[in-house]
Amino acid sequence: MVKNSSNVSNGSKQKTLDALKGYHLVGNHSAVKTCLWLKKSLKDEGFCYKQKFYGIQSHRCLQMTPALKCNLSCIHCWRPLELLPELKKWDDSELIVEESIIAQRKLLSGFWGTKGVNLNKLKEAYEPNQVAISLIGEPTLYPSIDRLVDEFNKRGMTTFVVTNGTNPSAIEKIEPYQLYISLIAYSEESHKTLNCPSGNLWEKILRSLSLMSGKRRTVLRLTLIKGINMDASKFLPLIERASPDFIEAKAYMHLGYSRLRLDRGRMPEHEDIRAFSENLEKMSGYSIADESQISRVVLLRRD
Numbered sequence: 216m217v218k219n220s221s222n223v224s225n226g227s228k229q230k231t232l233d234a235l236k237g238y239h240l241v242g243n244h245s246a247v248k249t250c251l252w253l254k255k256s257l258k259d260e261g262f263c264y265k266q267k268f269y270g271i272q273s274h275r276c277l278q279m280t281p282a283l284k285c286n287l288s289c290i291h292c293w294r295p296l297e298l299l300p301e302l303k304k305w306d307d308s309e310l311i312v313e314e315s316i317i318a319q320r321k322l323l324s325g326f327w328g329t330k331g332v333n334l335n336k337l338k339e340a341y342e343p344n345q346v347a348i349s350l351i352g353e354p355t356l357y358p359s360i361d362r363l364v365d366e367f368n369k370r371g372m373t374t375f376v377v378t379n380g381t382n383p384s385a386i387e388k389i390e391p392y393q394l395y396i397s398l399i400a401y402s403e404e405s406h407k408t409l410n411c412p413s414g415n416l417w418e419k420i421l422r423s424l425s426l427m428s429g430k431r432r433t434v435l436r437l438t439l440i441k442g443i444n445m446d447a448s449k450f451l452p453l454i455e456r457a458s459p460d461f462i463e464a465k466a467y468m469h470l471g472y473s474r475l476r477l478d479r480g481r482m483p484e485h486e487d488i489r490a491f492s493e494n495l496e497k498m499s500g501y502s503i504a505d506e507s508q509i510s511r512v513v514l515l516r517r518d
Contacts, residue, residue, distance in 0.1 A: 291476075403417040
């Protein structure tokens with residue numbers, strides 16, 4: 216059940232609650248949700264590929280967003296962005312951090328007494344030490360995103376920020392532990408078709424990729440859609456511009472609202488992602504470092 220503390224109008228509140236099942240709304244524009252892999256980790260049934268790739272602990276990861284809004288309408292997006300609450304005002308970053316941790320604990324409270332839960336892990340989960348700022352919407356639209364990252368950093372938490380790259384001024388300011396830029400487009404033309412922006416944002420994405428090359432720990436995530444963007448050579452100019460530490464080649468997943476725009480045949484198998492990554496390995500200065508078949512993702516690392 217969704218717990219709500221936002222100032223959503225009564226007319227749109229029910230639609231928002233229906234669309235955001237399992238989310239805890241925080242303040243006016245933020246949200247927290249416990250992910251599938253946190254739940255599996257609590258029962259010792261597996262963990263997220265981010266733990267496998269980067270060493271974070273799935274059961275201590277707080278998944279949140281500071282911006283329940285987005286400036287793109289990507290064809291692969293499974294999130295119900297058209298049903299999100301209307302923004303009234305921006306909340307203070309410290310309040311968002313405090314309330315997000317409280318929200319996480321409330322969501323975890325339902326696991327006490329649940330069969331198969333590792334109680335030691337559950338106790339640890341009440342003190343999250345990792346935050347994935349990537350739940351829904353575009354986090355850099357929150358104007359104090361740099362302060363938000365700093366607030367989490369002050370608490371000794373590692374911070375992963377996942378952005379679509381359309382706000383280079385924010386990327387220039389933030390210093391997360393790990394910065395992601397997520398791409399499905401490889402050119403201005405494909406950007407217009409696949410991201411469906413309200414304006415021309417491609418030059419801003421290119422600027423963000425250039426800024427990425429100066430950040431301390433970076434990941435370029437390529438979300439791959441079968442028959443649409445799986446020519447590895449088309450991403451090479453963007454990879455060269457960003458010079459990320461890691462590349463994640465990740466399959467589009469046929470979930471949620473994306474099913475209204477793409478059929479199931481557009482979801483690559485893991486073998487397709489592996490083949491794409493092997494081609495990319497041959498063309499670039501990156502080598503395959505790891506993979507997760509269940510998540511249909513391959514990690515490449517700069518040589």
